[in-house]
Amino acid sequence: MATKTIIVPEGMEFIRDELGYAPAVQVDTRLYIAGQIGRNDQRELVAEKEAQFVQVFENLKRILETAGSGFEDLVEITSYHTDMRDLPLYMEVRNRYMNGCYPAWTAIGAASLCGAPGYFLEVKGIAERV
Structure with a gap:
């Protein structure tokens, strides 16, 4: 039987407690x-585009580290963009964190994110520790 663990980094408890979902779920090694x-x-939107992209990856990093993983363990990421012309900036920021890691990647254009203006990027992923 698989072991399932809810991953909630310090400071992200509101995601579970108020919004009703887990920042991440670990099932065995995945x-x-x-x-x-x-x-x-402070739960505030980072307004400047590059800084917002960096914040997305900092949030991913916190989750990965809380689970005892790192970017090198990512096997798949999906990015959602309100403007696909942002892909070069996204890839520049992503590469700062990926540091030679090459997970499978899908980029999807989205009319809006979080139901509010000003969000440019959302990234989800799957990591596997072997």
Whole structure:
């Protein structure tokens, strides 16, 4: 039988407690990471586009580290973009964190994210520790 663990980094408890879902769920050696957006620790949207992209990856990093993983363990990521012309900036920021890791990647255009203006990016992923 598989072992399932809810992963909730410090400061992200509101996601579970108020919004009703887990930032990530670990099933044995596989980690399913919910879509991360560019909110900081004060739950505020980071407005500037590059800084927002960085915040998305910082949020992913916190989840990965809480689960005892790292970016090198990502096997798949899906990114959602309100403007597909942002892909070069996205890839630049992503590469700062991936550091030579090459998970499978799908980019999807979205009319809006989080039902509010100003969100440019959301990223979800799957990591596997071997």
